[in-house]
Amino acid sequence: MNILPLPAFTDNYIWLIEENGKATAIDPGDASVVNNYLLEKNLRLENILITHHHYDHTGGVEQLKKSYECNVYGPYDSPFNGVEIKLKENDEISIHGFSFKIIEVPGHTLDHIAYHSEEQNVLFCGDTLFSGGCGRIFEGTPNQMYESLSKLSILDKSTKIYCTHEYTQSNLDFAVKVEPGNDDLVEYKSKIDKKRMNDEISLPTNLELEKNINPFLRSHVAEIKKNIKDFAKLDDPSELETFTAVRSLKDSS
């Protein structure tokens, strides 16, 4: 599967699947970014996949629909009213002949879904799992977000993760504060610092790496619990309490 990033706004990526002259845009917040690329490469937009209702993920849909006869897939119960094919947990769709299964991942928003292709080892997860971080919990509860991330973390470890924002560097700045003793993390941070200095993209990431470096997938780690204890005002925080405390520490930092 041919997947490429189209940078949009200040730090978004609109991912584009490109197959045999046809294309699928994931979370096209800005129509002109997608349109310019399609025209330049002479591609026809066949599908739009929406992960959640936020404007920076959906703002280009209406305009793109005027130029292309494309299908708009999205969450079943979404405040965004442009969804035509409404998707729920475990639904399967075929995109350019590739099968994608829907995983409901509420937390950042209540309507948030992820698109997973097991055969291609690809996950489009919007603003749920980021490299080195996770989305802010705007609509759901910490428990919902924790459960959603747990669902993603049991996918095959080689799964490539296409999230929507270039937040990796600032996420890792925070991650080393809660787990300074993680050598993999420290090493990865210096790699990303170099990449970003050269304006290189840090994505996609993969699940195996994230499980080693992402504090939001590491609530079981003793060093993180120890470092979060005082902030959380708990003697022996559970994994959910640790996750919740790490999230709220990041929100306030």
Ligand SMILES: [Zn+2]
């Ligand atoms: Zn969002």
